[in-house]
Amino acid sequence: TSGTALRPTISPTGTTTSTWSARTARASSRRAEEALRAVLGGLGAQITGEERVAFAAALPREAALVFTAEAPGIAPAPAARFVDDLAVRTGGTAATARWDAGTVLAAVGALMDPALVTRIIEALPTGYALLFGRAQLTTAA
Numbered sequence: 062t063s064g065t066a067l068r069p070t071i072s073p074t075g076t077t078t079s080t081w082s083a084r085t086a087r088a089s090s091r092r093a094e095e096a097l098r099a100v101l102g103g104l105g106a107q108i109t110g111e112e113r114v115a116f117a118a119a120l121p122r123e124a125a126l127v128f129t130a131e132a133p134g135i136a137p138a139p140a141a142r143f144v145d146d147l148a149v150r151t152g153g154t155a156a157t158a159r160w161d162a163g164t165v166l167a168a169v170g171a172l173m174d175p176a177l178v179t180r181i182i183e184a185l186p187t188g189y190a191l192l193f194g195r196a197q198l199t200t201a202a
């Protein structure tokens with residue numbers, strides 16, 4: 062070492078980079094939790110029956126409570142409407158809602174049994190596979 066002490070860098074707002082980094086990390090963490098809650102809550106309204114029970118059981122307790130908080134509707138919404146509704150609930154754009162849904166569902170799906178995720182996708186209208194980070198496969202006519 063050269064013997065000089067490390068000095069924090071000052072950001073354009075006058076805060077140290079370490080303070081700025083901590084604030085950014087807190088904001089990012091808060092934003093991620095908001096997205097997780099919005100996506101899981103919205104998805105919970107789309108899934109019914111055994112798939113709903115199995116999906117909730119595969120989630121950590123707090124996430125399962127968010128997922129099951131909203132009663133499912135009569136029929137699941139198409140994926141595009143799910144994303145549009147998510148944008149309305151979060152006050153974001155369709156693009157940020159797609160990003161949030163895709164990020165959350167791909168991450169959650171990666172932690173679950175792939176067979177369960179396949180069952181969930183098959184129970185939902187076309188388009189949800191892409192939100193789970195999977196190809197949307199269709200059968201030829």
